Amino acid sequence: MFGPQASEKSFHLDRCVRVLPHDNDTHGMFVAVLHKTNELVSVAAGPAAAAPLPSSDKKVATADKKKLLKQRVGVYSPISSGHFKLVSSGFGIDLPSTSFMEHLNFTKTRDVHYVTEGVANVLGRYAGRLHVHKAGTTAFQMTPTGCVVADDGLRAIVRHCSERVITLDMDEFSQMGQFALET
Secondary structure, eight states, X not given: OOOOOGGXXXXXXXXXXXXXXXXXXXXXXXXXXXXXOSOOOOOOOSSOOOOOOOXXXXXXXXXXXXXXXXXXXXXXXXXOHHHHHHHHHHHTOOSOGXXXXXXXXXXXXXXXXXXXXXXXXXXXXXXXTSOOXXXXXXXXXXXXXXXXXXXXXXXXXXXXXXXXXXXXXXXXXXXXXXXXXXX
């Protein structure tokens, strides 16, 4: 719409793409695609590299790495089978487990996010290498006694629930409000 000024031409904004968040009510962000022009030159710094581990130790080390990655704060991981069973049976969810990702918060609580299949694939493929601030909508919050529906994801998830959902018309809702005020 408006051409770049002389000082902005060196930024090559014509190569940028505007990406809107999933709910289209927050600020947009710019994603830049970088093109590698030269190989990186390796610089030797710090102590010498450690000797390679025997193959049996490598398996243990990679298993420990995966376990650590799953427990790391801020990382999205596929929903555990126990949590998915709890959510799907408790609310009658008709979605596959690939539609949900678990996120470990800084308060050490787990949230279950409702995501698209493409987002789940990207998060799974680049786990630990891709830093994601927020993905999808927080649908459930896991507690020691079960799970709670999150306010953020209620609208997105309620159409996929067949249990624990009631529909009231305005008269019934008003009667419930009057009863609560009288007691």
